[in-house]
Amino acid sequence: LLGEIALELSIGAAIGVAVGWLGAYGLRHVALPASGLYPIAVMAIAVAAYAAGALAHGSGFLAVYLASMLLGNAKLPHWPATRGFAEGLGWIAQIGMFVLLGLLVTPHEMGDDIVPALVIGLVLTMVARPLSVVAGLLPFRIPWQEQVLLSWAGLRGAVPIILATIPMVSGVAESKRIFNIVFVLVVVYTLVQGPTLPWLARKLRLGASSGASDLGIESAPLERLRGHLLSVAIPEGSRMHGVEVGELRLPPGAAVTLVVRESKSFVPMPTTVLRLGDELLVVATDPVRDATERRLRAVGQGGKLADWLGVDDGGREHRTQHRTGL
Known part of the structure; x- marks a missing residue:
């Protein structure tokens, strides 16, 4: 049994990685006639990954999961x-x-299970879950603020309810009552804990940092011209604000062809100053497409001094020592 499980997981993983990689490669190098076909193509690839995994007597769920992970992290048009x-x-x-x-x-059958469900939920929230979180995260030295947030997060979503249906299907005694208790727990946790999680995260100072926002870059392949049309949106907090077009220093083979500002479009000059909310159309040849996007993200994070501050093309900031002889 263990060998069969390992074999099915291995087959599913191999098929998922292969289908995901081939699908991402194909979508990046094939120009579909309409942009609305790309989401449908991605969905078709995911279905194909599941079908291929199941036909090969592997894990179709693992195959579609890995294929979707690869597609979701790929730079697709x-x-x-x-x-x-x-x-x-x-x-x-x-x-x-x-x-x-x-x-x-059945609502009228849940009356006797509401109080037991609330008691169980109280014990889970105040005792069982905090202890399990502390015990599970003890080797990893997780900050106490994050442990508190994890302890407060309870059972929400459909997964607990789905798992509670297994005893009902198996004919376990009192399975209907187990299902009712779990259902009440999920509803209570969703109504009470769900809305309070953002508030608790802010109180624990676990909110997002105030760093520069990433650029929104969308790519559309121009197959016949062997190029790409990049749509770049400058969001709030981006350090590309105040940078001149000429200061972007895009690689040869790439150029800013159009700027959309306040619903008006114009062809920029090298001295045109970019502002927050602008949308840029950047045309790049196929060989420099990735380098162009990396350069745009670097300027979005480091501004005019991206090179001086040590923001590389991958968008990662690192400390550098500038040797001036002083």
Whole structure:
């Protein structure tokens, strides 16, 4: 049994990585006739990964998971539209799942299980979960603020409810009561703990840092011209604000061809100063496409002094020693 499980996981992992890599490579080098086809293509690749894993007697779930991870982290054309499409499908799936799980609940039978569920939830929140978090994270030296946040986060979502249906299907005694208790716990945790998590994170000073925002760059391949059209949005907090177009110092083969500002577009000059909220259209040849995006992100994080401050093309800041002989 263990050998069969290991074999299925290995087959699924291999197929998932292969399908994800080939799919990302193909989407980056094939120009589809419409941008709306890219999200559909990504979904088709994910389905193909699951089908291939299942047909090869491997783990289809692991295959589609790894393929989706590779696709999600790849620099695909029109990735904002693809991400929005995937998020929309995810929300539809969650809503549909909760509706189906809600059909298993009989409200008038839950009256006797509400008080036991609240008592169990109180013990889980105040005793069991904090102790398990402390014991589990003890070897990793996690700051106490993060441990408090993890201790407060409870059971939310459809997974606990789905797991509670297993005893019902297996015919376990009192399985209906177990399901009702879990359902009440999920509802209470969602209504009480869910909205308070952002507030608790701010009180524990675990919010996002006030650093510069990353640039929103969308790429559309120009297959016949062997080039790419990059759409660059300058968000709030970006250090590209105040930088002249000529100071971007894009690699040869790349140029800023259009600037959209306050719903008006114009062709920029080398002395045009970029501002927050601007959208740029950058044309880059295929060999310098990645270098162009790395340079844009470096300027977005370091501004005019990106090279001096040690912001490399990958967008990572590192300390450098400037030897001046002083």
